[in-house]
Amino acid sequence: MTSTDHTQTSGLGFVGQSVKRVEDDRLLRGHGSYVADVTPEGVLHAHFVRSTVAHANIARIDVAAARRAPGVVKVITGAEMKELTNPFPPFMMLPNMYTPLYWALSDDKVRLVGDPVAIIVAESRYLAEDAAQLVEIDYEPLTPVASISDAFNSSKDQLWEKADGNVLFDNTDTFGDIDSVFADADRIVTERFSCQRQSNQPMETRGTVVEVDPESQHLTITNATQSSHALRWIIAALTGKQSTATSLKSFVTNKERRTNLLAGLKAFVDEHSEDLAKADNAGAVSQFKKDKSFPLHLNRISANLAGKTDYPTVVAQDIGGGFGAKGSIAREDIAVAVAAIELGRSVKWIEDRVENLIDGGQAREEDLTVSIALDNDGTFRGLKVDLIMDQGAYPGFPIGAAFITQVMKVMYPGSYKWDAFQVTTKVVCTNKGKYIAYRGPWANETWVRERIIDIAARALRMSPTDLRLKNMIGEADMPTEMITGPTLDVTMSTRKCLERLVYEMDVPAFEAKRAAAAEEGRVLGLGFACFHEAAPGPPNYMDAINPGSGAASDEKARTVVQADGSVKIYTPQMPHGQSHETTYAQIAADELGVNIDDIELIWGNTDKTNFSAIGTGGSRGGPIGGGSVKYGTRELRKLIAAKAADMLEASVDDIEITGGNIHVAGVPSRGLSFAEVAQAKVGESAPGATEAFEATVNYRGKGDGGWSCAAHACVVEVDLDTGLVSIPRYVVVEDCGPIINPAIVDGQVRGGVAQGIGAVLYEGLSYDADANIQTTTYMDYLVPTAMEIPEIDIVHLETLSPGENDFRGVGEGGMIGAPAALTNAIEDALASRGARVTKQYLPPTTILEMAGVIDPDPNSDR
Amino acid sequence: MKNPPFVYHQAHSLSEAIELLATYGEDGKVLAGGQSLLPTMALRLGPPEHVIDISAVPDLDTIGLDADGGVSLGALVRHAEAERSDDVRRLAPLISEAMPHVGHRAIRTRGTVVGSIAHADPAAEMPAVCLATGATMIAASSQGERTIPAAEFFDGYLTTALRPDELLTHVKFPAWSAQSGGAVVEVSRRHGDYALAGLACRVDLSGDAVTDAALAFFGVDSTPVRVPEAEAALVGKPPTAEAFAEAASIVSTTLTPTADIHGSTNYRRHLAGVLTTRGLKTAASRIGVSA
Amino acid sequence: MSNTTQVGETASLACTINGAAFAVEVDPRRTLSDVIREDAGLTGTHLGCEHGVCGACTILVDGEPARSCLMLGVQANGHDITTIEGLANGDELHPIQQAMHESHGFQCAFCSPGFLMSTVALLAENPSPTRAEIREELSGNICRCTGYESIIKGVETAVELLAGNEPEQTGQTGQTGQTGQESAQ
Secondary structure (H helix, E strand, C coil), rough: CCCCCCCCCCCCCCCCCCCCCCCCHHCCCCCCCCCHHCCCCCCCEEEEEECCCCEEEEEECCHHHHHHHEEEEEEEEHHHHHHHCCCCCCCCCCCCEECCCCCCCCCCECCCCCEEEEEEEEEHHHHHHHHHHHCEEEEECCCCCHHHHHHHHCCCCCCCCCCCEEEEEEEEEEEEEEHHHHHHEEEEEEEEEECCCCEECCCCEEEEEEEECCCCCCEEEECCCCHHHHHHHHHHEEECCCCCCHHHHHHHHHHHHHHHHHHHHHHHHHHHHHHHHHHCHHHHHHHHHCCCHHHHHHEEEEEHCCCCCCCCCCECCCCCCCCCCHCCHHHHHHHHHHHHHCCCCCCCECCCHHHHHHHHEEECCCEEEEEEEECCCCCEEEEEEEEEEEEECCCCCCCHHHHHHHHHHHHCCCCCCEEEEEEEEEEEECCCCCEEECCCCCCHHHHHHHHHHHHHHHHHCCCCCHHHHHHHHHHHCCEEEECCEEEEECCCCCHHHHHHHHHHCCHHHHHHHHHHHCCCCCEEEEEEEEEEEEECHHHHHHHHCCCCCCHHHCCEEEEEEEEECEEEECCCCCCCCCCHHHHHHHHHHHHHHCCHHHEEEEECCCCCHHHCCCCCCCCCCHHHHHHHHHHHHHHHHHHHHHHHHHHHHCHHHHEEEEEEEEECCCCCCHEEEHHHHHHHHHHCCCCCCCCCEEEEEECCCCCCCCCCEEEEEEEEEEECEEEEEEEEEEEEEEEEECCCCCCHHHHHHHHHHHHHHHHHCCCCCCECCCEECCCCCCCCCCCCCCCCCCCCEEEEEECCCCCCCCCCCCHHHHHHHHHHHHHHHHHHHHHCCCCCCCCCCHHHHHHHHHCCCCCCCHHHHC | CCCCCCEECCCCCHCCCCHHHHHHHHHHEEEEECCCCCHHHHCCCCCCCEEECCCCCCCCCEEEEEECCCCCCCCCCCCHHHHHHHHHHCCCHHHHHHHHHCCCCCHCCCCCCCHHHHHHHCCCCCHHHHHCCCEEEEEECCCEEEEEHHHHHHEEEEEEECCCCCCCEEEEECCCCCCCCEEEECCCCCCCCCCCCEEEEEEEEEECEEEEEEEEEEECCCCCCCCHHHHHHCCCCCHHHHHHHHHHHEEEEEEEEEEEEEEEEHHHHHHHHHHHHHHHHHHHHHHCCCC | CCEEEEECCEEEECCCCCCCEEEEEECCEEEEHHHHHCCCCCCCCCCCCCCCCCCCEEEEECCCCEEHCCHHHHHHHCCEEEEEEEEEECCCCCHHHHHHHHCCCCCCCCCCCHHHHHHHHHEEEEHCCHHHHHHHHHHCCCCCCCCHHHHHHHHHHHHHEEEEEECCCCCCCCCCCCCCCCCCC
C-alpha cells in the first residue's frame, strides 16, 4: 500500500486538503487495468483497412486475398457493414445546419486519408495487419478539399451530395442593435485570425474489447470511453440488422420489455419536462429539408432500440487520458462490435498512434474575423465575429461542430460589457479528420477576443490590462446577464482574478527588466488574457446554447451503506486522470463522518451506475458528479443517523458521526460502528439483502452562477536568431470556488496550460494541398516535453456564492487561457518590430517572419 | 502498427554476417541497435524481407585506439558507450559533443554510432561529424574489406556508398590535433528531435591564423553537406567574430535547404548562418580563443 | 552456424524479467514490449506510440533504460529486464513510486511506467540531479496530463527519500509554486 494516512486529523474535514491520491497505489505499481490490458480468452484482433487517398469514389474493393490470409477469421467491407448497421444520426440539430449521415465503414466513397473501408479480424494484430496489405482498392479520384478556402471553391468536388457545396452551416445571431452601435462608435478595429488543426493526443489511444457471452450473446464492452452510457445506447441503436417491422413486433409482443422501456422514458420526460418544453424542431426541419431519409433512419434506430431485449454492458476501469477525444463515439467502436456480433466471439481493437493522429480526434481549425467597436476612451461598444469552422470529413459524434459553435456563440463576449454583439457561423467540410471536443472546445472565442483587445489597446495607446478592467463586469454589477443570455453572479469573478494578476506580474518591474534585456539584445514580452467558463454555469446557460439541451446535463450518484457497513458510491462519471476516487472520497467522507479509506468508488459499469448522457467532460466531474455525491451522501447520512438514533434511544438531531463512530453528541465511547447499524437495518429487510441504506440524488448544479474564472499572464523571451520562444514566467490566477483538493486542481491547471503552450509553439496537424496528412507520427506532431513546458505559478481565489456552495469545474480553463496569454506576450515582444500575431500556431519560421528577420519562402503560405 | 513478417537471421561471427549479406543483402537490413530500423518497420515503410542481426558478432563492440592517434568505433558501439568513453572525449571530441544531441538516453543506450552513420539520415548528427572529421568507413564483404572516405560515403537521402552485400564494420576517426577546436551545435523544435539545422564544425589554428576549417551541416539537404566556400574564407584569417560572420554570410547564401512542415527554406538558411557563428565561436573557445 | 528463423517460425528467447527466469518461443518480428505484455503478462509496460518517441514503454535492460517498442523480443536474449512491476518490494512501494505519490506526480498515469523507469535509471547514474538535469533526462518521456511540474517534484522528492530524508510536504491549500521565480528553461 501507499504509505498515506487517510484518516481525518485536522477536524476540518478532507475537502480543501491535498489528500494523496487513492488511485496511485494500483497505478504506480503498473497494476492499472487499461483497455489494452484486457485480453479475454480466445480474443481475436481487429485492424482497419484505411483509405490511402483523401477523396475518391471506390470503384472496386477486393478482399478475397485478405480473407484467405493466414490467421484471418473475418473481413467485413463497407458495403457489408452498411447492411448490418444504422448510420450515425445528427446529435444536435440547428436551424440552417445539415449534418451528413454516415456509417461505421465507408462503402462507395472515401473522404479522408485513413477513412476505414474494411475491418479485418485475425488471430493476432500482426496477422490482421499483414492481411490488410492484400486488400486491393481501385479509387476514382475526386478533387481534394484541403482547406477552408478549398471548401468555398465551387470547382472542388463535394464531400456530401446533399450539402450546399462543402458548407454545412451558415447562420447569423445578433444581440442588440449591432448596426447602430458600429455606426456610432469612435473606431472599429478588425483582424482576421486563423487557428491551426490540433489534436487531443491522450497518451493512451482509443480502444475497445467486445466480449460475447456464448450463451446469451450479451455484449460486454471494455472501452476507453469518457461516456459509457452514451456508448452503450449508441451501440445498441446502430447495431442490428432486423427490419423496423420485426423490431416493432418484438417491442409489441414483449410486455415486460415494453413496460420497462416506456416507464423509463416517462421518468426521463417527467424529470426533464421543463427542458423538453423549451426544445423546438427548427433544427430537425432544416435537417429534413436536406435529407429526406433522415426520419426513416431515425425510425429504424428507434425501433431497433425498442425492439432489442438486451443492450450491451459497457465497462471501463483505468483510462489513459482523453481531453475530449474519448467522449466521441467512433465508427470503429461500432465496427468492432459488429464484427464480434457476427462472429459470436470476442474481438479487440487498440488504435495505434498513427491512426490516432489521422482520425482519433482533431480540433480548433478555424478562421475568425473579429471586429471590435469602441470609443476613444476605451469603452467597448460592440463585437462582431465571423467564424468559419473546418469540421473535417465526418461530423464528430455526439459533440461536434453543432454544439461547439453554439458554445462559442454564447461565450465570445467574455467577461466584458457590450452594447451589441453579432456572430456569423459557417461550418465547412474538408477531407480531414473529424473535428471533436478538445479540452475547452470553445477556447478560440477567448483567443480572438483577448487578441483583438490587445490590438485595440495598442491602437488606443492604452495598457491592455487597463482597457480590460475598464470594460469588465465586476461584483458591483451583479447579478447581470451576458449579452448572449446566461446569468452572471458573484461567481463570475474574472475581474478579481485579473486585478490580482496585475499585482502579481508587477508591470513596472517587468518594463525595467525588458529595458535591461534589450540592452543585451534580448527581446521580452508580457501578455495577459482572461475569461470565465461555465463549470457548470447557470441553468439558462444550456438554453443559450440550444434551448432544452440542459436535459442532458444532470447526473445521479447512487450512495450505499452495505450490510457489512462499508460505503460504496456508484458514479456514472468516467475518470480518466481527474482523480475522482480521491476527490469523491473526500466529499463523501466529510458528509458521512468516515475516513477516506472507508469509501469505495465504483464507476465504468453501465449495469451498476445510473444513466448520464455525458459522463466525464465539460468540467463536470467536480460540480455535477461531485455535487451528486455530496447531496447523495448527505441523504445517506440522514438514513444512518435515523436508524442509529433508534438504536441509541436518542434524538436524531443529537447523532454525530466521527471517524466512522456513530454516537450521541458528547458520548463517543458509547458509539456504534457502521457495521452494527447496517446489520441492524438489514435485519429488518428481506433475507439476503446486501444493502442497508441507499440514497440517490439527481443533481445538475446549484442553480446560480456556477462560473469558473481565470486570468493568465506570461513573460516570453524570443530568440531572434532561432525563432525559439521561452517562457521564463507563467502565472495563473484562477477561481473555481471552494477547492476539493488543491494539488489536483494545480495538476488540472498546469496540464491545461501545457496543452495551450503546445498549441502555440509546437502542435499543428498539417495537410498538403491534396489533403494528405503530413503529421502521422510523434516525430512530426510535436507534443511538448519537460524541456518545453515551464514552471507555472498558480494563485487560487475561492469566491463563495451565497448559501450552500457547490464545487466548480477546473479541467478546461488552463487550455482556454494559455493560447491567448502566450500569443499576446509574443506580439508584445515583437510589436516594436511591427509584428501582429494573427495565427495561433507560431513555429520558429513564423516567429522570424513576423519579426522581419527572414522573408517567407516564395510560393509558400506558411 | 506491428512489424511485418521477415526472415530473421542471427550471425555469430563476422564471416557469417558477411555471408548472410552476400545472400540476402539485396532484400535485407542489418539489425544492430535497431533504433532507426524498428520504427520504419513498425510503420511498414519499405520493410526488408530479411533482417540480419549482428548483435552477437564478437569484437564489433569495441572502441579501438588507432596507431595514428585516432579512434575506431565498431559497429556495435552504442551511443551511450561513446558518450561515456574518456578515450573518445580525448581523441575524437566531436563525437562526444554530438552524443547529447542524439535522441534521448533510452535511445542512446540501444542505438549504435555506426548504425546511425550507415542509416545516413541527413538530419542526424553523426554523418556530419564524419564529414567534419574526415572519418573513414571500413566496409567488409565477401570480396574483402574496403575503405570509403566520409566525403564519398553519403549519396543521398538514407542512401550511402555501401553495397547491399557490405557491412559497415568500423568507422575510423583520425587523430584530433591539439590545434583543432570543434563543436556540434543544432536547433530543434523540441529537445532531442532531429535538428531543423545543425552544424558539426572544426577549426585548426596555427599561431594567429586558421589553417583549416570544416563546416558540415545536417538537416539542410538530402545528405550532410560541407560548405567549402565558407571554409576557404576562414583559412588564413585570425579567428575573429568578423571572420566567423563572413563565413556565416557565405553559408546563408550558399545553402538552399529544403522546406518541410517544421521550417522554411529561408528559415533553415538563416539558421545555418546563425549556427555557423555559434559553432565557430564555441569551436575556437575549445582551444582557448575567444572570438 | 547462423540461426535463421523463417517467416511463421518461432525463435527461443530466454532472459530474466524482474529477477525471474523467463523463456518463451516467439515470432522474431514481435517487439519486446508485446512479449512483455502478452507473453509475460506484465501489462504495466504501456504502448503509447510504438515508434520510440513517447517513452511509455521504457524498461531497463541490464539496468539501462530502453524503449521496449524499439527492440525485438529476441534481442532480449540473455539480458536482464526490469519492468514497472519489478520496482516495489512486496507491499512496500519503491521510494520513487512513493515519491510520485507524495507529490501527486501523475493523473491518468498511462505514461507513468516510462517515467518511473527513466527516473530509476537517472537516479542510479546521478543521485542528486539538478532540476535542469531532471527535465533534460525526462524529456524522452511524454506526459499529456500534468505539465510535468508534479513529476519533476516527484523526482526531487525521490532524491530525498533515497537519501533517507523526510520529503518536504507539498502545499496543502492556497497558493502553490514559487511566484516570482524564473524557471530554468
